[in-house]
Amino acid sequence: MRLYTIQRRNISLMQSTPVAERDITLDAARGVAICAMVAYHLLFDLLYFGVTGLPPFFFYLAYPIAGSFIFIAGISLHLKSESAERRLDRQGYYRTFLIRGGKILCIAAAITLITWIYPHKGCIVWGILHLIGAATILAIPFLRLGRWNIIPACMIIVIWLIFFPISGPDYLIPLGIHSPVFYTLDYEPLIPWFSLILLGIVYGSIRYQGEAKHKNENSILRHLALFGRHSLIIYLIHQPVIIGILLITGMIVI
Numbered sequence: 001m002r003l004y005t006i007q008r009r010n011i012s013l014m015q016s017t018p019v020a021e022r023d024i025t026l027d028a029a030r031g032v033a034i035c036a037m038v039a040y041h042l043l044f045d046l047l048y049f050g051v052t053g054l055p056p057f058f059f060y061l062a063y064p065i066a067g068s069f070i071f072i073a074g075i076s077l078h079l080k081s082e083s084a085e086r087r088l089d090r091q092g093y094y095r096t097f098l099i100r101g102g103k104i105l106c107i108a109a110a111i112t113l114i115t116w117i118y119p120h121k122g123c124i125v126w127g128i129l130h131l132i133g134a135a136t137i138l139a140i141p142f143l144r145l146g147r148w149n150i151i152p153a154c155m156i157i158v159i160w161l162i163f164f165p166i167s168g169p170d171y172l173i174p175l176g177i178h179s180p181v182f183y184t185l186d187y188e189p190l191i192p193w194f195s196l197i198l199l200g201i202v203y204g205s206i207r208y209q210g211e212a213k214h215k216n217e218n219s220i221l222r223h224l225a226l227f228g229r230h231s232l233i234i235y236l237i238h239q240p241v242i243i244g245i246l247l248i249t250g251m252i253v254i
Helices: 002-016 024-048 056-087 090-117 128-138 140-163 170-175 190-207 219-229 231-248
Strands: none
Touching: 024 056, 024 219, 024 231, 056 090, 056 128, 056 140, 056 190, 090 128, 090 140, 128 140, 128 190, 140 190, 170 190, 219 231
């Protein structure tokens, strides 16, 4: 009887374990993205404070770096959805993404406040964290569509290609519509960037077909994955750290 009870308990634990475990390669990819972002912002700060000049194409590097973060966020949403579906009822499932998205939006609001204080000009009113926070909530009805999200993703891209840019009131900034004089240091509106969230969900639903991911013992991947698992913290502190180092070394004066 005791052996039977233990076996039943082990089976129950196996069934409650998320089908797609955390993939070290995904964390490593996020680690590469955060390292690229830190490098980009270091060069951007040197340019912003007049320390050095950079070629015009430099600014276009921001798009693939931001895009990689957003795409990976979509993959992560799929994995979170798979895990939540097996552990939670419907109400708990919705609450998971509402809370997660709400927390990210609160952090994003703090960034808006801080950049409004300094540097003020170019205040970040809808940056990458605003997008990911809002997308985490907006993606709820799309998560169960899996690979079929390719359709709404393509629709968003087509709408963007045909109708944008659009000038309009600044309260539509989250949608990619704003006045001609709008200026910000970071801007990822829902159109077209939400399409990358959906494409990430598509990729996740194809890549992770329910099998548990084996841990990769590659040391490089492990180190990159460490950065990836702490990407939010790195994102929040890297600019103050960079500017602090530049101030201490006397390279810039505020």
